[in-house]
Structure formats: C-alpha cells, structure tokens
Amino acid sequence: xxxxxxxxxxxxxxxxxxxxxxxxxxxxxxxxxxxxxxxxxxxxxxxxxxxxxxxxxxxxxxxxxxxxxxxxxxxxxxxxx
Amino acid sequence: xxxxxxxxxxxxxxxxxxxxxxxxxxxxxxxxxxxxxxxxxxxxxxxxxxxxxxxxxxxxxxxxxxxxxxxxxxxxxxxxx
Numbered sequence: 001x002x003x004x005x006x007x008x009x010x011x012x013x014x015x016x017x018x019x020x021x022x023x024x025x026x027x028x029x030x031x032x033x034x035x036x037x038x039x040x041x042x043x044x045x046x047x048x049x050x051x052x053x054x055x056x057x058x059x060x061x062x063x064x065x066x067x068x069x070x071x072x073x074x075x076x077x078x079x080x081x
Numbered sequence: 082x083x084x085x086x087x088x089x090x091x092x093x094x095x096x097x098x099x100x101x102x103x104x105x106x107x108x109x110x111x112x113x114x115x116x117x118x119x120x121x122x123x124x125x126x127x128x129x130x131x132x133x134x135x136x137x138x139x140x141x142x143x144x145x146x147x148x149x150x151x152x153x154x155x156x157x158x159x160x161x162x
Binding site: 002008009010020023026027030032034035036037038039040041042043044045046047048049050059060062063066067068 | 083089090091101104107108111113115116117118119120121122123124125126127128129130131140141143144147148149
C-alpha cells in the first residue's frame with residue numbers, strides 16, 4: 001500500500017533562524033505588527049510503499065535521518081496520512 | 082493572547098518540483114527504493130498576538146498571501162495551535 005508521509009523539518013529552538021528574522025522584518029514593513037516570531041523550516045511529503053503505516057513511518061524516518069534533515073541544526077517530525 | 086500559527090506552503094500539484102526530484106534521486110542512491118514521489122515546501126511558524134484563534138488565523142493568512150507564499154506556484158494552509 002502507498003502511504004503519504006509528511007516530514008516537518010524545523011531549525012532547533014536554541015538556534016537563531018536568520019531566514020525567519022528576515023521574513024519577520026518583511027512582515028513588519030507590510031504593517032503586520034502583531035506577529036512576533038517567525039521560524040522557517042521545510043515541509044516534505046513522500047509517497048512510501050510499505051506493508052503498514054508503522055513500516056512507512058520507519059522508512060520516512062530513515063529518509064529524514066539520512067538526507068532530509070541536518071541533525072546538527074534541525075529537528076524533524078514524521079506524520080503518516 | 083499569543084497563538085502559534087503554522088503555515089504550510091507547498092508547490093501546486095500540477096507543477097514539477099525540481100528540488101523534490103533531486104531529493105528523490107538522492108534517496109534512491111541511498112537505497113531507499115520504496116519512496117516514489119517527493120515534494121518539498123516550507124513550514125513556517127508564526128507567533129501571532131490576537132484576541133481569538135479566528136483573528137490569529139486571519140492575520141496568518143494575510144501574511145501568507147502577502148509574503149510567505151507565491152500564489153502562482155504555491156498553495157498554503159494555515160493551522161492555529
């Protein structure tokens with residue numbers, strides 16, 4: 001069966017997110033002053049062929065660990081749909 | 082009150098996603114052959130000060146329309162936590 005895996009990759013909370021800071025500045029310039037913090041990560045969807053949702057999650061987590069996320073700077077979360 | 086808004090920005094389904102194709106190639110090279118389609122978008126979290134969750138969603142949608150997503154190539158979805 002084909003499962004859709006969603007991998008969310010976000011910068012670690014302790015780290016500065018320069019891209020997010022730049023976007024926050026842009027939002028301020030547009031007059032959106034009630035937004036106070038912006039963090040930008042990746043949202044990756046994978047189509048995984050597996051026998052069960054658990055097996056699909058294992059494959060997606062392996063993909064995230066090996067290629068999609070940089071563990072030094074990023075954390076990831078896998079959700080199977 | 083401060084709400085956390087999550088904005089998922091993904092390339093339109095009809096469009097080719099060259100970054101996703103490249104990552105799919107990388108996953109194949111790593112031996113992950115049961116993944117068949119990869120699409121890569123952005124996952125953005127915003128801290129929004131608003132009176133209600135609905136008001137926070139409106140602000141986040143405005144931010145997405147004005148700056149975070151390119152409507153020609155991307156679709157977005159806002160979730161308030």
